[in-house]
Each structure stands twice: as C-alpha cells, then as structure tokens.
Amino acid sequence: MKFKMMIIGCLSFLAVGLTQAQDGWNWPADTELEAKGREYNAAYTDYKRSEENLKAKSGLHWLLTNIPELNESIYINGVEIYAGAAKEATDPKEQRVYQDSVLLIYDLRNEIYDNESKWIANKAYYAYQFYRGDKEKVGEAADLFERVMEVNGTLGYQLVPAYFDAVYRNFAYNQAYTTEEVLAKYEKINAILEEEESAGTDVSSQKGTLEQLLVAMEIIDCDFISNVLGPKLEADAGNMKMAQQIFQYSVQYKCLNTPTFNLALEVIDTNDPTFTTSQVRGMRYMQNSEYAKAGELFEKALTLATTDEQRAEIHWDMAKVHANLGRKGQARTSALKAAELNSERTKDAHGFIGGLIMSSSNECRGGQSRVKDYSIFIAAYDAYARAGDAAGMANAKARFPSKEELFTEGFQVGESMNTGCWVGQTVTLATRD
Structure with missing residues (x-):
C-alpha cells in the first residue's frame, strides 16, 4: 500500500500561480515548474501511446501531485494508465495498489472539475472488475453502482447484471442485506430493464442473468412469500406493486395454492384486470367448487379476451360451470361455442355433450313412453x-x-x-x- 499512500500523501497541492492558457492548459507561472511539467507531460503521453503503462505512471504521478489543475486529460489518461498498469503488474499487492489508484484518480478529478455524472458509471464498473472477488471490497463496487443511480437517476441497462452480481456477492460473502433489501434492489433494476424492453431493446440476456442470480441466492420460497410478503399485502391491500411482486414470485416458485397468491391475484384483478387474472381467479373458484363465483369471473374474462382462442377457453370454462350448476342446456351451448371458436375443441365439446345427456336419464324420464x-x-x-x-x-x-x-x-x-x-x-x- 506504500504507493497508494504516497499518492494520497503527496497531493498537498502546491500553492503555485497558475495561468489560464487559451488552449485550456493551466501551465504554472513558475517557468522552471512549467518546463518540468511539459517534460513529464510529453514523457508520460509517449509511454501511453506505446502502451507502456508502468513507465507512463511515473510522469503522470508527478503531474497529479505538482500541477493537479493542469488539464482534465491527466485524470482521463490516468485512469487508463493505472488500469493498464494493474493488468501488467505481476505482484498481486502491486496490482491492487494500481487498481485502488484508478478509483482514487476519479475522486481527485471530482474535487477539481465536479462533473461526477460524466464518469461515475465508468468508476463503478472498474470497481466491479477489480473488487468482485474480494470479500472486503465487493461492497464498494455495489455502493458505487447505487451512486450511479443516485447521480444520474438510472443505470445503463448494460451495467445492470454487473451491479446485481456485486449485490449477490456482497450478500453471499458478507450477508450485507436483508432479503427484503435484496428484493427491493432487484425490483428497482428490473424496472430499468422493463423500460428498455418497452422501448424495443433486447434485454433478454440481462434479464436472464438477474433471474439466475436471484435463484442462486436461495432467498425466495413459498414460506417467504406467505410469511413475509403476505402480511405486508394484507396490511396494505391496495398495494399493486406488492401484489404484482407476490404474483410474479408465486408463479415463478410454484406457490399457487396459497391464500397469499389468491389475495395478490384478487388485488391485481380488481385494480388492473386482464384476461389472465380474471380467468385464473375463476379457475381457483372452480377448484373450490364455488361455481357461481367462478362463472362471474369467467364472464368478466370474456369481456377482456382479445382473441378467438381466449374466447374459446372461456366458453369451455363456462360449459363446466353451467354443468356443475345443473344448467345443462347452457353448458351445451357454451361447449359448442368453444368448438366454433377453436376447432381443436370440437371432439372434446361433443364428448362433453354426450356425457351431459347420459347423466340426464332421471331428469328427462317422463314415465309414459x-x-x-x-x-x-x-x-x-x-x-x-x-x-x-x-x-x-x-x-x-x-x-x-x-x-x-x-x-x-x-x-x-x-x-x-x-x-x-x-x-x-x-x-x-x-x-x-
């Protein structure tokens, strides 16, 4: 850490007179200091062009220490040079010094130019590359991604997997977050991907990575959904965001036979009904033999259907409702309508009707013939x-x-x-x- 301490310690910036040149370079008024500065500037840029980063860092370090307000380019180049030096270094301790220096240069740049929004995302990604395997420092990478969202209001969708991987590692290494905190972070960045997707961007790869990481954390199961998320929805039954989260997790983790799932489904179907939510609610009532309630929801689903296939599904569901309520004529009509809308239902419909008729012996018996x-x-x-x-x-x-x-x-x-x-x-x- 000696080198890092030297950068930090030596940057007690000299109170030298600086002149503002027309080309944007702030060469010092002291001619001797200016000459030396020009010499080091030429040397480090030559080494940089030759990709000799370990040699380039010496002249750059002198400029950062002695003429820190020379030009913003020394910070821009400094990041590249120290990142390159970290790759070239063979000693792990020396490599870590150079990696730390990359992030420090961003901080020094901000003290002078105060334009964090321009480079904070790059700093976060460097931190992720450097620290993702380090138990002690991976949290810094996660925090920097959150700083990106704080400064810029969002995070580039390409960086979303890196951020959540940092969260995953910090959670795995250090138990740094509660389950609720992890889910809040997931929902926030997943919303970024949803917005990009709605704009036509292919984010399937990023979404896939998020799902894999969330599953790997092993923090969500049916008990968690029912015992942690469920009570929250019960306390705030109009919370659509919570209801949608519970619905999504319940489907994903196959936790469908729970009161919590039913409540979430009811909240969603009441506030923002879709064909699927109304149909699924109807099917739940069917499973519980509450046929009248099921029929009401199937009728609602029918008004929300947008294709003949969906309409056929509902007419088929209604055929079963009518049959269970003893309305056999209506059951036949619904079955035939399902077949009319979807020819694949034809055999099923007629078989169903045959069964209805076979079960009608007693009610249709007149006793005279x-x-x-x-x-x-x-x-x-x-x-x-x-x-x-x-x-x-x-x-x-x-x-x-x-x-x-x-x-x-x-x-x-x-x-x-x-x-x-x-x-x-x-x-x-x-x-x-």
Whole structure:
C-alpha cells in the first residue's frame, strides 16, 4: 500500500500561480515548474501511446501531485494508465495498489472539475472488475453502482447484471442485506430493464442473468412469500406493486395454492384486470367448487379476451360451470361455442355433450313412453360419434330402446322422434339389439 499512500500523501497541492492558457492548459507561472511539467507531460503521453503503462505512471504521478489543475486529460489518461498498469503488474499487492489508484484518480478529478455524472458509471464498473472477488471490497463496487443511480437517476441497462452480481456477492460473502433489501434492489433494476424492453431493446440476456442470480441466492420460497410478503399485502391491500411482486414470485416458485397468491391475484384483478387474472381467479373458484363465483369471473374474462382462442377457453370454462350448476342446456351451448371458436375443441365439446345427456336419464324420464325416455341415449350416441369416442358410443347404445319396446309402443326403426327435455333433439330411432 506504500504507493497508494504516497499518492494520497503527496497531493498537498502546491500553492503555485497558475495561468489560464487559451488552449485550456493551466501551465504554472513558475517557468522552471512549467518546463518540468511539459517534460513529464510529453514523457508520460509517449509511454501511453506505446502502451507502456508502468513507465507512463511515473510522469503522470508527478503531474497529479505538482500541477493537479493542469488539464482534465491527466485524470482521463490516468485512469487508463493505472488500469493498464494493474493488468501488467505481476505482484498481486502491486496490482491492487494500481487498481485502488484508478478509483482514487476519479475522486481527485471530482474535487477539481465536479462533473461526477460524466464518469461515475465508468468508476463503478472498474470497481466491479477489480473488487468482485474480494470479500472486503465487493461492497464498494455495489455502493458505487447505487451512486450511479443516485447521480444520474438510472443505470445503463448494460451495467445492470454487473451491479446485481456485486449485490449477490456482497450478500453471499458478507450477508450485507436483508432479503427484503435484496428484493427491493432487484425490483428497482428490473424496472430499468422493463423500460428498455418497452422501448424495443433486447434485454433478454440481462434479464436472464438477474433471474439466475436471484435463484442462486436461495432467498425466495413459498414460506417467504406467505410469511413475509403476505402480511405486508394484507396490511396494505391496495398495494399493486406488492401484489404484482407476490404474483410474479408465486408463479415463478410454484406457490399457487396459497391464500397469499389468491389475495395478490384478487388485488391485481380488481385494480388492473386482464384476461389472465380474471380467468385464473375463476379457475381457483372452480377448484373450490364455488361455481357461481367462478362463472362471474369467467364472464368478466370474456369481456377482456382479445382473441378467438381466449374466447374459446372461456366458453369451455363456462360449459363446466353451467354443468356443475345443473344448467345443462347452457353448458351445451357454451361447449359448442368453444368448438366454433377453436376447432381443436370440437371432439372434446361433443364428448362433453354426450356425457351431459347420459347423466340426464332421471331428469328427462317422463314415465309414459320408454321409447321416448330412452331416445336421449340415441342423442348421446350421436354426440359421442362426433367426438370419435367408441367407448362412449357403446355405452350409449347399450341403453337404446329394445326392438320389443319399439313394437309394443307402435314405433319402427328409422322413425324420427324428438327427445324432449333440455336435450330437445330429433333423433332417428334405433335399438340396442
């Protein structure tokens, strides 16, 4: 650390008379000091052009110590020279001195020129490169990235992964933050990426790095979501930001069967509903056999749907709601509408209708004509046939009227009959035997 201390100690800037040259160079009024300064300036710049950084630093050090207000270029070049010297050095202790000097030069530059916003991001990235593997100093790198956001109001999206890696390492090495603090930092910089993405920038790589680091920290699980984040949302049920965070983490970490997820979903769907939030809420009520509530939310989702595929999904969901509420005619209508909007649902829809009809034996039984009572199974057979369900067809046919029953009631095979009841279909009479 001797060299670093020498830079710090020797910079008791000389009270020499400086003259402002027209070209922006502040050469000292003392001719002897000016001559020496010009000599060192020429020497260090020659070495820099030759990429001999270890040699260039000597003349530069003299200028920084004796004529610190000479020109801002000595600080700009100084960063490059000491960073290059750090790469060239073979002694780890000497290398660390040069790395520390890079950051010190930024501080000295700021004392004279007070233009931190121009270079603070570069300083932060140098600190990250130098200190990311150092348990004692990695926190300085993280702090400098935060200083960038403080000074400039944001952080360049390209630097986001470096910043969060510094946070990750400081957390891993030093337990420097609480889980809530880590998440707050994550959300803040993830918002930067979201904004860039909305402007058309491809930030998939940066987002991927953030997610990998967050997972590697192992700080989020279902217990954390329910026991830490959940109570916060309960205390502030209108907090959309918290609700969205819980929703995102619950989906990511597969914590969907929790009251906390349900609450977050309700907050989001109430304040900023989307097709997905309303549909998922409806499905949750379906799982709990709360079919009327599920139906209300599916109807809401239908108004938010933007594609036929989404509309088909909701009509299919509504078919199940109606069926569970005993509204079989409406269930059939919804199933057929789903098939109309999405042909891939056609077989499922007709199979579903076949099942509805098969389950209607008791409610459709009039008791006056066995042929008419059994005619609904012919309708079920036709539905199963459209679905390509051989087992369903066989099951339905086994319940057709018999030849004897047709003869006794004066009907013949091939005649038409309306099933009546909610089924209300005209079928062609056939027998099971």
